[in-house]
Amino acid sequence: MNVVIVESAAKAKTINKYLGSGYKVIASYGHVRDLPAKDGSVQPDHDFEMSWEVDTKSQKIMRDIAEAVKKADKLILATDPDREGEAISWHILQVLNQKKALKKDIEIERVAFNAITKQSILAALKEPRQIDEPLVDAYLARRALDYLVGFTLSPVLWRKLPGSRSAGRVQSVALRLVCDREAEIEAFKTDEYWTIEALLSTAKGEDVKSRLVAIDGTTLKKLDIKDEASATAIREALIGRDFRVGSIEKKATKRNPYPPFTTSTLQMDASRKLGFSAKQTMQIAQRLYEGVDIGGETVGLITYMRTDGVQIIPEAVSHIRDVISAEFGKNYTPFAREYKTKAKNAQEAHEAIRPTDPRRKPDQVRRYLEKDQAALYDLIWKRTIASQMAAADIEQTAAEIEAKGSDGKTYGLRANGSVLMFDGFLKVYEEGRDDRVRTIEKGKDDADEDDENRRLPPLAVGDRLKDKEVNADQHFTQPPPRFSEATLVKRMEELGIGRPSTYASTMAVLVDRDYVRIEKKRLVPEDKGRLVIAFLESFFKKYVEYDFTADLEEKLDLISNDELAYKDVLRDFWRDFMAAVGEIKDLRVGDVLEALNEMLGPHVFPDKGDGSDPRLCPKCGSGRLSLKISGKYGAFIGCGNYPECNYTRQLTQSADGDANALDGKILGYNDDGVAVTLRTGRFGPYIQLGEAAGDEKPKRSSIPKGIDAATLDFEKAMQLLSLPREVGQHPTEGGVITAGLGRFGPFIVHENGDVKTYVNVESVEDVLTIGLNRAVTLIAEKRAGGGKSRFQRSAPKVLKDLGAHPSEGGPVQVLEGRYGPYVTHNKVNATVPRGKDPASLMMDEAVALIAERIANGGGKKSKGRAAKPKAAAKAPKAAKPAKAAAAEKPAKAGTAAAAERKASKPAAKKSAKAATPAKKLARAKA
DSSP states (O other): OEEEEESOHHHHHHHHHHHOTTEEEEEOOSOSOBOOSSTTSEEGGGTTEEOOBOOHHHHHHHHHHHHHHHTOSEEEEOOOSSHHHHHHHHHHHHHHHHTTOSOTTOEEEEOOOSSOSHHHHHHHHTSOBOOOHHHHHHHHHHHHHHHHHHHHHHHHHHHHSTTOOOOOTTHHHHHHHHHHHHHHHHHOOOOEEEEEEEEEEOTTOOEEEEEEEEETTEEOOTTSSOSHHHHHHHHHHHTTOOEEEEEEEEEEEEEOOOOOBOHHHHHHHIIIIIOOOHHHHHHHHHHHHHOEEETTEEEOOBOOSOOOOOOOOHHHHHHHHHHHHHHHOGGGOOSOOOOOOOSTTOOTTSOOBOBSSTTSOHHHHGGGSOHHHHHHHHHHHHHHHHHTSOOEEEEEEEEEEEEEOTTSOEEEEEEEEEEEEEOGGGGTOOOOOOTTHHHHHTTOOHHHHHHHTOOOOOOOTTOEEEEEEEEEEEEEOOOOOOOBHHHHHHHHHHHTOSOTTTHHHHHHHHHHTTSEEEETTEEEEOHHHHHHHHHHHHHOGGGGOHHHHHHHHHHHHHHHTTSSOHHHHHHHHHHHHHHHHHHTTTOOHHHHHHHHHHHTHHHHSOOOSSSSOTTBOTTTSSSBEEEEEETTTEEEEEETTTTTOOOEEOSSOBTTBOGGGGTTEEEEEOTTOOEEEEEEETTEEEEEESOOBTTBOOEEEEOOTTOOGGGOOHHHHHHHHTOSEEEEEOTTTOSEEEEEEETTEEEEEEEETTEEEEEEOSOHHHHHHOOHHHHHHHHHHHHHTTOOOTTOOOOOEEEEEEEEOTTTOSEEEEEEETTEEEEEETTEEEEOOTTOOGGGOOHHHHHHHHHHHHHTTOHHHHTTOOSSOOSSOOOOOOOOOOSOGGGSOOOOTTOHHHHHHHHHSOHHHHHHHTTHHHHHHHHHHO
């Protein structure tokens, strides 16, 4: 019996069918060991010794593998054909040796195949090899570097920049790219310019579109016509004049096909054409690679999808050319094309991504695939076929046209056009285009590219043309566009940052950490992300430099080529890195904030345009504004004269200017004549009814996402202040149905005795307008779907046991809660960030979440756990009045929890709470 180890169960099932009864194929389910997320997993003082740990799930898998191997004649390690796959095989062998599961005479082979087809697998088994030790060394170096950077830099961030989550060797550089682009956009100064276009007609009445390019023999530059007056004068000079064709230039050009897909180019085009994220693309590609059921047979449809090679094996090229000849004819099949990658640090050991059998056309397999799978397979098939097709033949024409203006000047216009003489590969495929990116990179306008694609009527030198229209059009220069996932991947690849296998996870981490948000498919840095990058650029600049990161990738490639010892690389890195960490060890948070004030000045203290100091406090007129950090609420702007001046605002201004300009704006008066005002607090704009009277706080409501404070009217404000609102009595079960805004978004709740059933609704508008019938239907659907009410919860399911807390002991677990996964330690619970796979959560991330939760005042520890028993309970202290309205925190009006507290808390308890916002602000300042 031969035991074959692969990575996934789907792959194991397919390969088992191909190999027959003499083989047993077992899945490792990915990595079986990892570095524990705690201090000491990599020990620089002990020659970078690494301590590996087999998690609970993998322990069972390794027991099964060990039992099978003990009875086997041969062990075949057939994990994926890349660095990670090589590492998994190495880990499995290490664990089996530790378990003493390997017989002395057992044969051990490493095989790698690029496609899950019977032919590829049988061919690979005939060419076994040993584990590639240099490739494993490169993996060990990469893993150690990522661990050392994360575990050394992240705690520095937590101490010096509370509220920050983590830093990473690649993720921080990717974040810097996004932040640098945003800074470029903010610094961009828009220039006005004008263009003159003339619609001319031939003697036969055919239209010729032309553009002014020269005046009196001087070529016009883009910004030469700066204002309307100049443009109008030129237009008037050209109207009604005679236009003559001075010269015609025709040029035949060829447009060659694109190379087949690599990981990055697949992610880019899937983003452009299909709207897939990098992560989504890789998940779909993984399923196509591992195999789908085609008419009762499991078939791997594409080759391995983590590659930066662009070559295709000769046999596959031959099959592709056969398909082209059969489908399109011999004139579409010239010579066999060979491609070489231009990406920095590319590893060309693997083929490009292609169909395993190009004869399997998309239309033939579409009915067996899910919609997204079919779309991605179609994209891969077309790109592969097109890569071996003939070039497209294009004839480009440029006609130079002259006119004598009424002002005596000679004006030169140009009409561009092109004709597709032979479509070639364009018959099958054209690469997607990012908005304005390609034209901007070439220094062209979109109009230039449109001109090139326009057809011209037949023209000859000396032809006279008449003007039908002469237009002067106003334009403004545009800043560079924000990165999309596709363009960021492209830029990272150009710089040599990261590897194909890491791009998708890097994107996911940036979003999970709330460092970046995706808005209209563009990556927008959050203030938290900009703070982190400003901190790293101020104190660890070398480690977020593009060249440094790319050079490190190059060294890892040299290790994998057996040209460099991996521990030498680690020693060099660690020596300089620890010196940089040591330099800021004694730096105070105040010093850090002042450095960030300077670096982020244009972003957080924008120029007012009147020459005044943008950091001067608008409230007291003498204090200097500065970044402040709160462990609970992150960064905000506050006055340096605190506590005498309690001015605070959010980190950045709203798009409409200073948010504080809205502070105190009266939106209207209710039926009792009480004013409804728009206020601005430390946590953003909110609305308030009336003013504080003694210990009684006025009713407030935060303004939900999606509602612009600057355009909020009285009617909408009154609706928000009415929340939570009663929808009505349940017609059959009794009990009240209420709608409100909660921590987890808009909701409705049916309360019947001690049983409450919560249902999330789509938007704020639903909360404001939902009727009784719709509410009853949603509640019934929730119950039919098995949703438990608040008072019917069962014990939470354990998703992952992370082990003992590294510094405090006691188990740290990932649990499945009613509102999603969360981590827990010693009765402190912290929500797992949105989009983060709870199964992939590591100890360092869990510890950070728990620490942040404690710092935010959550959990048992925040309530002041006593170190020793108290002799007697002290009488409660008298409540202190709140210092000033600006120190008060806007209440989260509308939440279900707020409604319950309001109904149950006595007035005295409310009074005692009134002083806490001022105390919290004082602590945040300290």
